[in-house]
Amino acid sequence: MAPTLQGRHQDVDCPMCGFPYRISASQEIDPSNEQKQADVIGGECLNCRYWACTNRQQGKLLGYPRPFNAGALELDAESKSANGDRIIVSKFAYALREPERWDVFVFRFPGNASRNYIKRLVGLPGETLKLHRGDIFRAGQVAKNETEARGLDYTIVRKPPRKALAMAQLVHDNTYQAEQLTGSGWPYRWDLWPRGTTAAKGDWEPVDNHRRFVIEGKGLSQKTSWLRYQHRVPDFGQWNRIVRASGVKKSDAKRPNLRDMQPVPQLISDAYSYNSGILFQYPPQVQSNRAAMGMYWVGDLMIECRLEVLAAGGSVRLDLVEGGKHFACTINLESGVATLGIDNAFYNSAGEPSKLPEALTSIRGPGIYELRFANFDDQLFLWVNGKPIAFDLPSTYPPLDNTIPVSDEEEGGDLAPVGIGASGASVAVDRLRILRDVYYISVPSDLSFTRSYVRGPLAADHYLGRADVVSAARQVLTEQTNWPKWFSQMHALYFPLDRFGNSDRGQDQFFALGDNSPQSKDSRLWATPHTEYYVERDLLIGKALFIYWPLTHIQWVR
Template sequence: MGKKTKNKRRGPEPVNTTPLPKKRAEKDPRKHGQATRETVESLVIAFVLAFLFRTFQAEAFVIPTGSMAPTLMGRHADMHCPECGQRYRINESELTDSDVDRIREMRGGRVSPAQIMAENRGLAGQCPNCRRINWLGPVNGIRESQDAVLERSYSGDRILVNKYLYSFTDPQRWDVVVFKYPGDAVQNYIKRLVGLPGEELEIKGGDLFVRENDSDEFKIVRKPPKKIMAVRQLVYDSAREPAELRQAGYPLRWTPANDGWTAEEAVNNKRVDLAYQAKATDDTSWLRYSHIPANAVTWATAERTGIDLGPDAKPQLITDYNAYNTTIDGQQLRRQDGRVALPTNDQGLHWVGDLIVDAEVDIASDEGKLVLELVEAGCRFRCTFEVADGSAELTALPFGSTAAQPIAACGKTGVRGDGSHELRMANVDSRLTVWVDGGVLKFDKPTDYDAQELLASDGGILPQQDDANPGDLSPAGIGAEGLEATVDRVTLWRDIYYIAEKNTKDDVTPNRGWPPSDFLMTTSPGEVAVKTDNGPVTWYDMMHDPAAWDAFRARRSQTFKLGEDQFFVMGDNSAASSDARLWAAGNGGKGGIPGGPYLERKMLIGKAVCVYWPHSFDRLPGTSIPFPLFPNVRDMRLVR
């Protein structure tokens, strides 16, 4: 079945316990060159723009809060998980500089700003990949924190803003803009511009819809590929599988669904090196993802000997979880009587069906099929690569159907014959996008689809699953038919989820005391729950139990009408952003009350262009050699 002669000398099929080969196939040097060019380009642009200070064409700003995280960072701690190695940032403190000044004034100036920040700083945060809670330093009374290295606090990203661009051109949707807060023209804020003058905007199911006239239907707003990449958030990276969980019997998230695939594992210090091997089969064999994130209890149990964690792993839906929002501070520890756990509110309250999958694949055959699959509302979206001729086809298989519907085709993808490739597929904003080795594929037809036609069940878009089809509990897969291949790394991401909350002067939210939510929130009994026509349903049941999924019909949508020269802005960190949706009480009671849920053109300062100075390092990277203010070149970047 398309197997090359040279492959016959590879020896017997690997088994699950076979160590990984020490030497992998060499990466394409063009990819390294591309990454180098992008880094150099970002640096050149950053430093060129810095010179524009002298001509007053650009101005520097510091990001004050985490409302745009992880796109742009406010005050934060920069963490590296000691178990899986994942780098992530958490909200180090809710206090802004103005908050510190106000507290210092209330206390008669007897304390320094540093003391105030120390009293209110975060103590721990959760890794987005392995979900271990990591400490920012030793905490009295918390045994597991005593070996933690003290992490310092960093101020927000420093960005350059083009102040005069909007004097010559109109703002564009998805621009990241700096503006004067409408309730207090002294304060500068930064958000993403998503609504344009004269539009009516609808937030529904995590997506944005617009219409220009009352007689028109709302149409979904789709992000271009660069914006998709800018706002995506990590779900899981197979290259960062923690050894401690595996040794305690916790299952892998990517597992073979049948005999066509095998998983190779080798413990490498604190991580497990993983590779997945596909052998040539007559039918499509599948490697599938199950979302089984660990939690604080899982990690505490893993430290005990003789306990098998496998039976406790239960798949759940992917949510709008954001590691930046997982900060645990002293007040929270006191509320939980010292128990170390992440509150439900910080685990993401909403199911996210828009996903992106990346795969590093080494194909060892000159024919056969390789398939990338993403599932939303039970519908299986697939990109099938024909290795023999290098073509690809996009299809959709709705839940409960046996016939796939063609969407579009591409005659030349570059995936032809044997070779190594970086493949990516996104199902975002009711559009399929495919990348091969960094380039976006062009298909013969638009790759947009009608979500109501393909995804809706009895008028609502809900997660789906049955005995024969895991559906949204297994929302991603890689298939192989008639070829041999190795998947060295596979990473799953989610799209940004815009929360349909509204708190304006004329429409005050009923969710007082709750984070922003699509749902009307309550407790039942003592657990976080949502209100439905059939009574409250707990968040835990909604995420884990298909019998509770009808509760997703209780999701609300919100609409906002914009007038002439009015824009709508929201933060990328929708769960922790006081933006135009919530401007009833003056950005959380700070700085006055704006005129309505909109931003007037006259309040715009400019467009964010680049992060020219992210936080610096105190020592040479990778060493213990002191070097104050060592430039953090890696995080200098354009703002997308």
């Protein structure tokens, strides 16, 4: 499971942006005999998308085309594989209390009780689960078959704040800037909105190569000045051109032309650096997983930043877009009151307009505050200085029919899905990070369809090789005119989980999923003539508590 628990891996510091990340090296070991069969020699940085080489000696044995980017053999990203995390498991936890949804738990694999597995518990006895569009839904009864399951009423399963935080996956950390990338003219991810706007008095101004933004707006117009994020990521070929151009004088006729690279914004996807390992085998041959950078749009997002209030007064607004709708938290910098809104309104569980939820925070006047705002599982969360904020009304909302991404020329829509606005305020923001929720992929154990899409270039009836998958994913994430067709329908999976009486309580059924959904062998994929998709109570071993090795990864399991 990644990133909560990780197996054999390499720790890499990106040679371009400096971002530290991990890549899986579990494929180095042959599971049949536990012997080493290959070497992982590189992977892709989630932050700047540069493919680094972690073993120059083996990398030099490969001819062109190399699986890592130009210049990788000259840059220092050397790393050796380390064994997986070691954990402390409480074997008494479930003797003292019932297993809880979102626990990380250890159990004996239903298909082979001699093997222990560790996953996240997402389904409980006595309910039917539906996996759809990356989320988990539940019905409070057990369906007899799929036809009955399709006819049940479902509600989304929501994470509590601590689990939402624990499971969030990084999308971009603005502190780590690839100077060679931005120096080539590649646009910054965060910038004044609309793009191309010249900053006037009272607008945001970038500092420290766009790592920090400052606005001196107190006493000026009450209009909102916006910063917005766009997910403009270079592909493999674009990075090659940028690196090669950096070593050639601008006056040289052989210098690659960078003007036609077209760095178009795309939807945020379910990307994992952890899955991007480049595998080297003898005789020299290589496997590279460029599809690790995601095939599915993820609309459940989180923004983190450090806010420095330079003078009392005005307001700051944190804005997240999903399916064209704006989910916002506006903070009054004088009173400290935070107000939630969805397109400047809010809705109760019945879908009726309601009062906007409010809460009093510790943000009052000049000072430095750590902010975090999230829209996960149809619920809005706010943290200030690491503490979750409780609102006077529920911050949950009903289905809003926003399951199709929207492009808005004026406001950006889902192609500019995160924003920070300031009105009449003098503030600075830095340490900007964007995270996303886990996206659970709906793929059945019989592989009757291999992707969740029903239509489009990534649909299940399209057989695609590795390179074609990357090209098709870019199409899906960028071609706005086709989004209503491609995203209107997605495959769903259904899983009934039985509950038994006291005498047969050991047969109660639980459902297990991994946080690294693209690579996790979990309950979705177990159903065979010899293996059920559920974990019976008698197979539970305990609750994972603490990672004690390696020393660099010591932490509580959340």
